[in-house]
Structure formats: C-alpha cells, structure tokens
Amino acid sequence: GAVVSQHPSWVICKSGTSVKIECRSLDFQATTMFWYRQFPKQSLMLMATSNEGSKATYEQGVEKDKFLINHASLTLSTLTVTSAHPEDSSFYICSADLGTSGGNEQFFGPGTRLTVL
Amino acid sequence: TQLLEQSPQFLSIQEGENLTVYCNSSSVFSSLQWYRQEPGEGPVLLVTVVTGGEVKKLKRLTFQFGDARKDSSLHITAAQPGDTGLYLCAGEDAGNNRKLIWGLGTSLAVNP
Numbered sequence: 001g002a003v004v005s006q007h008p009s010w011v012i013c014k015s016g017t018s019v020k021i022e023c024r025s026l027d028f029q030a031t032t033m034f035w036y037r038q039f040p041k042q043s044l045m046l047m048a049t050s051n052e053g054s055k056a057t058y059e060q061g062v063e064k065d066k067f068l069i070n071h072a073s074l075t076l077s078t079l080t081v082t083s084a085h086p087e088d089s090s091f092y093i094c095s096a097d098l099g100t101s102g103g104n105e106q107f108f109g110p111g112t113r114l115t116v117l
Numbered sequence: 118t119q120l121l122e123q124s125p126q127f128l129s130i131q132e133g134e135n136l137t138v139y140c141n142s143s144s145v146f147s148s149l150q151w152y153r154q155e156p157g158e159g160p161v162l163l164v165t166v167v168t169g170g171e172v173k174k175l176k177r178l179t180f181q182f183g184d185a186r187k188d189s190s191l192h193i194t195a196a197q198p199g200d201t202g203l204y205l206c207a208g209e210d211a212g213n214n215r216k217l218i219w220g221l222g223t224s225l226a227v228n229p
Contacts, residue, residue: 006159032215043123043205043222044160049214057214093159097215104209104217105150108159 003027004096006109020080021112023094029074030096038091050077084116119144121208123220133195138223141188146208149189154203196227
C-alpha cells in the first residue's frame with residue numbers, strides 16, 4: 001500500500017515553455033501532498049504543501065506564480081513550471097501524507113527529472 | 118526555527134565495516150523518520166520512531182531515538198554494497214502543518 005506515482009519520469013523542454021508534472025496517490029486518498037526539489041547528492045528542499053480543495057502553501061523564496069500547484073482531487077496534485085529556464089532544471093519529487101496521527105510519514109513518488117535547454 | 122543536523126555528509130567504507138549516521142537537533146520532535154534514496158528515485162521510508170529511547174531494528178540496520186527526542190542515530194552492521202545510497206532523517210514539524218524538517222543527508226558508498 002501507499003504507492004505514489006509521478007508522471008512524467010523525465011522531460012526535456014525548451015526555455016520559455018511550461019511543463020506540468022502529475023503526482024497521484026494510487027491506493028489511498030491524500031488530502032495533503034508535498035512538492036520537493038532536489039539537487040544531486042543533496043537533501044530535499046520543500047517547495048510547497050498542496051492541500052486538496054484549497055490553495056497551496058509555498059515555502060519562503062518559492063515563486064507561486066512560477067510554480068503553479070493544483071490539488072483538484074484527493075488522489076492528484078499537479079505542479080506546473082511556467083516559463084521554464086535552465087536554472088529550473090532539477091529533480092522534482094512529490095510525496096503524499098497518509099494523514100495518520102502517529103507520525104507524519106510521507107510516501108514519495110519516483111521523481112521527475114526536468115531539463116530545460 | 119527547527120533544524121536537524123545530519124552527519125557525516127559523505128561516507129565511503131569497505132564492505133563488512135560498520136557505520137553510524139547521526140541526526141541532532143536542539144528541538145524536540147514528536148516523531149522522526151529515516152529514509153533511503155537511490156539515484157534517480159524517490160526516498161523510501163525505512164522507519165519511524167516516536168517514543169524517546171526507542172530502538173528499532175531492520176535486519177542489519179538499528180535505529181535509535183534519543184531519550185529527549187532531540188536526536189536519532191542509524192547504525193549499519195556489516196555494510197554491503199547494496200546499502201549504498203543517500204540516507205535522510207526527517208523530523209515532524211512542531212507546527213500543525215504536516216511538514217517534515219529534513220537533515221542534509223548522508224551519502225554512503227560501500228565498496229566491494
């Protein structure tokens with residue numbers, strides 16, 4: 001149980017285009033999902049908390065107009081990188097929270113490698 | 118602001134050696150998780166510790182939560198090349214926001 005999928009697994013795009021990444025909880029409902037960015041051999045950097053049916057909560061320094069998050073259902077959250085530039089190239093990972101009270105365990109998708117040319 | 122310091126940041130050892138990774142904070146965490154991540158994949162949850170002083174074992178991995186719930190350690194016995202990866206600790210944020218506070222990670226390489 002607690003499987004999270006992410007699509008696409010990798011994407012290459014031209015500078016100035018927008019890219020949408022999907023995160024799905026396959027066997028459970030997730031009212032809360034998280035979007036992270038990760039650089040090679042470094043830890044996860046939380047970008048935003050995605051809440052079903054409400055606006056996402058962005059971390060300090062993350063541009064909400066550049067990284068659009070939509071959590072329209074209990075099993076799907078999307079991250080759209082708008083007007084992507086080479087500096088947006090990174091590994092983007094989503095996670096979903098089971099919502100239990102005994103520890104905030106998060107289950108992660110396999111990640112999306114974004115390369116902006 | 119809650120911080121979680123993880124050490125060492127990099128570790129390269131020979132197969133069969135033992136190692137310990139530490140996560141320390143001045144803040145109390147209600148729970149702490151350990152994850153392992155392989156290149157190009159998402160982190161995988163290894164264990165959650167909740168009670169101060171708790172010790173959990175997962176085959177050759179031993180996880181301990183400090184009595185004051187401010188620190189944790191991961192000990193690997195007789196490391197194998199398959200243990201290679203990035204190990205991450207994460208503590209439950211004190212705010213009611215379901216966020217995790219992440220350590221910087223320990224990149225472990227076990228050489229055959």
